Amino acid sequence: MSALILVVDDEPDVAELFRQQFRKELRASRFDMEFAQSAPEALERVGAAEAARLILILSDVNMPGMSGIELLPRARKARPDVPVIMITAYRDSETRPKAIEAGAAGLFTKPIDFPELRGEIGRRLDAATGPQ
Template sequence: MQINIVAIDDEEDVAALYKVYFKKEVKKELITLNCFNSGESCLEYLKSRDGEDTQLILCDINMPEMDGFQVLESVKKDYPNIHVYMVSAYDNDEYLGKAKSLGASEYFTKPVDFTELKKKIFDYFNDEKNSA
């Protein structure tokens, strides 16, 4: 099963990090990775594809225009089957609580521990595949 992941972060170097850390999995066709620098561009992408081929969104919280919480609310309303992992430089209970209350599946702080992130992703999607 290939996992289609969308990453949203307004900092270009973060998108580059995702590409580097998922390079092996992309090459092995275990995942596809699409990166966006704004919530709006991600939502346009999802709308153009009716959200059907995206299983997971990795979403930064602090972004200009539309923050990650707004993206999370919109995704959960329009595409409830897409899992959203929130990513933030802030490790505080307020952000974590808000993310969970809006439907986030996971919450990671920056700098992202990519070993832990990959483990969470593959554990979840392998469990989901095995229970189907």
């Protein structure tokens, strides 16, 4: 059973970007990725995901309706075992402390440093499934 990473972002091109960046890992079935374009859709996917499969949630901070910061405690309540890493386009001094205080396991700034994110995902995979 492959590990699952849920990516939450209201911009539809983000799914294609992640598929391109992680195509080798996805082809090798190292993990699967699912995409949600809103916080409510993400909560549905979190609730529907098999417990053992969902190992990480990557969520944009700024989304219409429910923000990523508002999603964070709800996702953590539904799945306290699953780390949530926030992604933001803004390099302000308030976002990181807000995200960490709300329970985020980390924060990436856009444009995403994909080699760094790949390393973070590798560490999460190792923690969830043991070294590959």
